[in-house]
Amino acid sequence: MISELKREIITKLEKETIFSLLSEGKRIDERGLYDFRQINIIPSLIKKAEGSALVELGNTKILAGVKVSPARPFPDEPNKGIFVVNTEFAPVASPIFEPGPPPEYAIEVARVVDRAIRSAEMIKLDELVIIPGKLVWMINIDIYTLDDDGNLIDASMIGAVSALLTGSIPKVEIVDEEKEEIRIIKEETQPIPIQDIPVSFTFAKIGNYIVLDPSYIEENIMDSRLTIAVNQRNQICAVQKGEGGGFKLEDILLAKDVVIRKADEMRSIILDQLAKKPRGDKAWEEIKGE
């Protein structure tokens, strides 16, 4: 997967098995070529975060948390809130992650997720103003990888969206507008204003085959990677080709068709999971050892 990181060793036998299965339209974990893995979301489990979600995409696990705090707006957009997506490739997640500054791939993941959320205008940023021109809410979305079994982009995307959907903003009283004095009332909150739910789909090109939602072992032998995100109206809101190699035009169109076909399904899985899963202390009971 990650070109600048070490790739893990994969046996020739595994590689040959993957290829021979692909030639029959099958995958090593018995999925179809365009099936994504099972999604399991455990929402609102971090009490100190204003929003959070633990996401499992197959065996890949990430934990996304949202923190909100008052901040100065950007000078060119004085009446809009701010959001920042950051990924931490925590070394718990993989034998090849190390503590230290984020590798290129981590920055790429964060930026793809950021772009999809921004282009879809998921968050109503103009509703995040505290004192016009002076003080707005900043939403920090931090994504920690916990277990990397491939496709951190889509897992992170689901995590960011879920954490935002569970997120809240405290009420604010303006004490002195001139001096920018405010009082935050933590006990009274309102949901983060949301107007769209983008979803992303990542494909791997392995030889002449295209597969959706590559697992770790597939990422290890893939030639190239393509992510397409769409908003609620099925407009494409982010695209990213990664790794060396290339896609043919028909590959990209095929991928786009798969995305359009699957977007509603993924979105309803997310909403369904968020609606039915226990939150808070109960959420932790959902996490079980092997």
Place this chain on the structure above:
Amino acid sequence: MSLKDEVILITEDGRRSDGRRWDELRPLRMQVRVLKRADGSALVEMGGTKVLAAVYGPRESHPRHLLPPDRAILRVAYRMATFSVEERKKPQPSRREIELSKVIREALEPALYLEEFPRTAIDVYTLVLQADGGTRTASINAASLALADAGIPMKGLVTAVAVGRIGNQVIIDLNDLEDKYGDADMPIAMIPATGEITLLQMDGTMPPDLFEEALKLAEKAIRIIHEEQRRALRERYIRIKNEVLGVENDKRA
């Protein structure tokens, strides 16, 4: 009047801010093998404090000339998630995290037979997902479980808890509020199998007689936590045994 005086940490009838008695632990929950990719892993919950630990190794490491020829090196990184605390923590490791990584490593090291794996590295990563006091002790409990889960030979598990003081009252397993506003906070780690204390820190003040009382209280609590660690490990290996023998999972086994 300072904020410290306004916070009631223990009521007249001996209830703490979360309703516990002075010698009562928070609810404990421990599980091993919560991650697929790691060689060993554990999730430890001590009340509102939730810590994930992963172990990788023994494995090769570079540069090789830094690896001693007669034993493995143990590396520990303790980190807090940005959203684990009230005010967002910056993702870069703080001086506190660097110090805690060191003392946690030194708490774990005495339990390990590092000489069995010359020229290798064992990496222990702990990640605080939610902080409510006692994150270093929960990290040690989780890390030692993850080491055992990774099959690394040990003299025994390392078990840790914090003791503290509110006025003349010694208390066990401090929450965040007690940690911040209490009169003393003393984290302790021990290898119950050998009786060695492998971590001992304190801040605040503690009169000598209470110090001894606190140590004894900690030792008692450590035995309870140690039992829970053993249960978490046993549960996993009973599951494996049953799988191998083809028996349906049976809690009684």
